[in-house]
Amino acid sequence: MLQRIRTAPPRYWLVAIVVIFFMGFPTVISSFQTSLWTQALVLAIAIMGLNILVGYSGQLSLGHGAFMALGAYTSAILAHRYKLDYLITIPIAALLTGLVGFLFGIPALRLSALYLALATFALAVVTPSLIKRPDALTGGVQGILVIQPDPPQFAQDTFATVTGTVMSSDQWIYYVALFCALLLFWVAWNLVRHRPGRAMRAIRDGEVAAAASGVNIAGYKTMAFGISAFYAGTAGSLFGLATGFVSPDTFPVSLSIQLLVGAVVGGLASIPGPLLGAIFAYFLPIESNQWVPSQAWIPAQIASTVKNAGPAVSYGVVLIAIMMFAPNGIVGLVNSGYAALNRRLRGAGDRETGQMPPDPQTV
Template sequence: MDQPPVSSVTPPAAVPAKLRAMGTRQLLLLGMLVVVACVLPFVLGNYRVFQLTLALAYAIALLGLNMLTGFNGQISLGHGAFYAIGAYTAAILMDKAGFPYWATIPVSGVVCLVAGFLFGLPALRLEGLYLALATFALGVAMPQILKHKSLEHWTGGAMGVVIVKPDAPEGIPLSQDQWLYFFTLAWALLLFWVAWNLLRGRVGRALVAIRDQPIAAQAMGVNTAIYKSLTFGVSAFYTGVAGALGAIAVQFVAPDSFTIFLSLTLLIGVVIGGLASISGAIYGALFIQFVPNIADQISKAAPWAIYGVFLILFMYVMPSGVAGMVKMLRHRLSRSK
C-alpha cells in the first residue's frame, strides 16, 4: 500500500523556537513603544506634545516617500507639493465648507492619491535623475501656484488660511494638544499597519523587484507601469494625510510654508531613517523635527552649519540609516547569545 504523500507545507510545530521567540520579543517591544507613546502627552508640556504631533505627521509622510523611493526606486524631490495639497485641502474644507476636522483627513488623502497617480502616469517615461528633476520642478512651482490670483479666494494668497484648533470630544479630559496628538497617533498606527501588510507581502516584493531588476520583473509578469503609477499615488496619499494632520496641528497654512526646502527635508528624513525601512520613517521624523532645534540651541549664529555637521555625522556613522544601524546591532546581539 502506497504511503500518503508528504505535505510540502511545514507544520507550525516545525518552526524554530528561536524565530518564534524573536517574533514575540518584537511584539512585546512594539507594545511597549505604543504604551510609552500614549504616556508621553501626560508627562510633557503642551509645546513638546505639539512637536511630537508634528513628528508623527512627518513619519506618515516619510513612510509614503519611502514606499516610492526606498522600495520602488523612484526618486522624488517634490513630495512637499503633495504635503501642501493635503494641508490646503483640509484647511479649505474646514474654513470654506465647514467640514469637521476629522472628515478632512481621508478627503485630503484621496485628493493627493488622484494627483499623485495622474502625475505618475507621465513620469513613467522618466527614470533616475530625470524623474527627480521633474518632481523638483513640481516642488518649486507649488508655492507660486498657491499664490495665483485665480486660487486666492480659496487659498488666501500669500496670507494663507487660519484654522481653528479642535477641542477634544465632550467627556474626554484632554487638552487640545493632547487630543490632536492621540488623533494623529491613531492615524499613524493605522497607516503604518497598512504599509507593513502591503510591503511585507506580494506587493512589496513586486516593488523591490521593479527597483532592483525591472527587466526581470517585467519578464516575470509584473506590470511595472501600473505598479509605478499606483505607488506614486499611494505615496502621495500618505503625504497628503500627513499634510492635513500637520495643518490642523499648526492651525495655519501659507504658500511659503511649503517651499522646495520641505521636499528636500522629507528626502533627508527618508535617508537618515533608512531607505526601504518601515521603522526608519519614525527615526527620520524625529531627526527632521528635533535636530534643527538642537542645532539652533547650540549656535544661534550658524544653526544650519551645525545642522550640516549633524547630517555628515549621521551619514558617516550610519550609512544605511538609523534603522540599518539598529538592525545590525540587533543581529549582533542575537548572535552573541
C-alpha cells in the first residue's frame, strides 16, 4: 500500500529545536493562544495513533473519534463522579481505551480493508447518540464539565524562576499535553524503527509474504489497534482537560475526518507527519474563520456561510488533492524535494541514496 520511504537519519538538532520551541512557546503567547496550541498537540497525539494504525499497519480506521470519546468520558467520569485527580485519570483512560481498541482489533482481523473502513465509519457516525443514551453516567446532551486544575507548586515555582510570571492553568495544561506528546512521539519512534515497526510494515506491504517470513500477523495487527487506541484515549482525555468540557457533540464524525486529514496531510508512516498534520488540520479552519469575516469586501452573509462550510470544503479538497498528487503528504514532499536537491548537487549518480520518487498511486 505504501511506498517504502527511505527516510534520512533523524536529525537530532532539528528535534532539539522543535522541543525547545514548544517548551518556550506559551511564555510568549496569550493564554487563549496557548490553549489552542494545547488542542493542536492533543490532536497530534491522536493522529500519531491513527498513523500507527493506518500508516504502519495498513488498517484504515475512520472512527478514531470514537476512541477519543471513550478516553475523554473515562477521565471526565472518574474525575467528576469519583473525584479522582484528573492527571491520574489520563493513564487510566489511555489504558482502558487501549484495551478496548485491542479487543476491537480482534474481530477487525476478519474484515477486509474496505469493510473495516465501513464499520469504523458507521461507528464514528453513531458515537454521539451512543454517548447520549446512558445519561446518568455521561450527562446526556449536557455533557460533563471538567474542572481545570491549578498548576502544582513545583511547576509554579519553576515557571516563576524561568519567566518571572505566574503560571496560568492553561499554561500548566499545555505542559501536561506537551509532556504526553513528547513521550508518545518518542515511544512511537522507538516502536517503528524496531521489530514491531518492521513487522507491521511487512504486514502492510503484503500479508502473505509477511506470514511466510514468520511474522505473527494477527498479533501485530491487534497490537497496532491497541496502541493506536491507547494514543486516541490519551488524546481524548487531554482534550477534555484542555477544553474543560466533554459532550456528545465534541465527538462528531467530522472529528474522525479531521484526524484522517491530519494523518494524510502530514504524511502517513512518518514520525514528524502527525505533528505537521495536526497543526494544519487544527489551525486551517480556525485561521480561515478569523480571516474571512475580517475581510470587508466579503458580505457578512457569505462570510457566515464560509465560516460554516469552509472547513468541510477545504478538508475535502485537501484529502482529494493529497491522495491524488502527494500521497506521502508534507513529509513526502519535503523528502522528495530534499532528494531531488541532493541529486542535483551530486549529479545523477547516486540514485540509491535518494528517496524513491513517490508513486502517485499509493496511499
